[in-house]
Amino acid sequence: MTPTNVPSSPSGKHSPSEKQRIVVVGAGYAGLMCALRVAPYARVTLVDPADRFTERIRLHQRAAGRPDVTHALGSFLRPTGITHVAARATAIDAAAREVRTDDGRVLPYDRLVHALGSRTRSTVPGDRDRAYTVESATELHKRLQDGPGSLTVVGAGLTGIELATELAETHPRWRVRLLTEGAVGPGLSEKGRAHVRVALAARGVRVEEGRRVAGPDDIDTDVVVWAASMAPNTEVARAAGLALDGGGRVEVDTVLRSVSHPEVYAVGDSAAGHTATAGSLRMGCAAALPGGSHVANALIAELRGEEPKPLSFSYNLQCLSLGRRDGLVQFVRADDSPRDRVLTGRPAAFVKEGIVRSTVGVLKLASRRPDLLPRVPGFG
Numbered sequence: 001m002t003p004t005n006v007p008s009s010p011s012g013k014h015s016p017s018e019k020q021r022i023v024v025v026g027a028g029y030a031g032l033m034c035a036l037r038v039a040p041y042a043r044v045t046l047v048d049p050a051d052r053f054t055e056r057i058r059l060h061q062r063a064a065g066r067p068d069v070t071h072a073l074g075s076f077l078r079p080t081g082i083t084h085v086a087a088r089a090t091a092i093d094a095a096a097r098e099v100r101t102d103d104g105r106v107l108p109y110d111r112l113v114h115a116l117g118s119r120t121r122s123t124v125p126g127d128r129d130r131a132y133t134v135e136s137a138t139e140l141h142k143r144l145q146d147g148p149g150s151l152t153v154v155g156a157g158l159t160g161i162e163l164a165t166e167l168a169e170t171h172p173r174w175r176v177r178l179l180t181e182g183a184v185g186p187g188l189s190e191k192g193r194a195h196v197r198v199a200l201a202a203r204g205v206r207v208e209e210g211r212r213v214a215g216p217d218d219i220d221t222d223v224v225v226w227a228a229s230m231a232p233n234t235e236v237a238r239a240a241g242l243a244l245d246g247g248g249r250v251e252v253d254t255v256l257r258s259v260s261h262p263e264v265y266a267v268g269d270s271a272a273g274h275t276a277t278a279g280s281l282r283m284g285c286a287a288a289l290p291g292g293s294h295v296a297n298a299l300i301a302e303l304r305g306e307e308p309k310p311l312s313f314s315y316n317l318q319c320l321s322l323g324r325r326d327g328l329v330q331f332v333r334a335d336d337s338p339r340d341r342v343l344t345g346r347p348a349a350f351v352k353e354g355i356v357r358s359t360v361g362v363l364k365l366a367s368r369r370p371d372l373l374p375r376v377p378g379f380g
């Protein structure tokens, strides 16, 4: 990007046609935040087939019966001048600097932001009528309405625990089991794990640890919810020749630029982000939102002809909902390893709900007053 076309201020003395073209693929937490934050400085196109933003961190609540966990994308984009292309990105031509979409569009870019997120890794598809993932939360909810039976959640990481407690609490006539290869909540402290066990038992969830299953069809149950691990959405990046790490995420430098294609940034679950204090970033909204803001800052710095700064990010909490009235706040070190300290019960549920609400709040702020966002801790 040449500094000659750089708008001198967020209000910009240049017409939109003179501005640099930034294409953001994926309107999840990371991509939407980045697009909103950089919009006053550039011509931004946001590519996502959905016309609603999904609060993915509430999908277990959707499965349990919460009526809606989405927001019209237009409510964020309206004041910004961002163009939303409601289509799926199918290819990146890195040499020509173009994104292709499934409705035949070709979108040229000066800078590309890859923010395609992740999905449940479900390598062994099961019977469609009984095997679900958290992404099919609406269908799962419908199935639970059909009548009681046995339900098995596979995988006892944070998502599996949230699903099992929420579903058992809202559907007490279903017999819920949580089955996992290792231990429940492997990343939690002893105190944290103990509280989770009590919360599961209180809702009648049967826990089976140390059980490895190959796929949904291996389990004798009416309904399986597969929550064993997450896979990054990087097929398009792989086909474009972007360097990926061993876990299939886009390999990036400390600024979140692709190590093989520096004109491409990658952020959120699809990127192998890392910082000096946090180390390798796990997939999580906790890093995706500030990461999106950071990439916007890096793009603005580039537009001004300045060198973008490395991402600065550390962990401090892991928050879990355990149904609607209980929760766990696990205090962690900067590198996400658990401390002994935890907060439990209603106060933890309250903190968790506040954090979940704040994710949409901070996106709304980025939409309406992007100039105020740097005052929010973590979004400087």
Ligand SMILES: Cc1cc2nc3c(=O)[nH]c(=O)nc-3n(C[C@H](O)[C@H](O)[C@H](O)COP(=O)(O)OP(=O)(O)OC[C@H]3O[C@@H](n4cnc5c(N)ncnc54)[C@H](O)[C@@H]3O)c2cc1C
Pocket (backbone or CB within 6 Å): 025, 026, 027, 028, 029, 030, 031, 047, 048, 049, 050, 054, 056, 057, 058, 059, 060, 087, 088, 089, 090, 115, 116, 117, 118, 134, 159, 162, 233, 267, 268, 269, 270, 283, 284, 285, 286, 287, 288, 319, 320
């Ligand atoms: C039940 C549940 C609870 C969770 N709770 C927490 C929590 O408490 N804390 C936490 O830190 N994390 C939590 N997570 C993880 C968190 O949801 C993810 O880390 C976060 O959503 C990642 O954000 P993202 O922007 O990278 O990707 P996503 O939110 O997955 O967004 C990706 C976007 O890309 C779009 N897309 C996909 N393919 C294409 C394509 N080809 N073309 C165009 N667009 C495309 C999708 O439509 C989507 O809008 C939870 C996840 C689940 C499932």
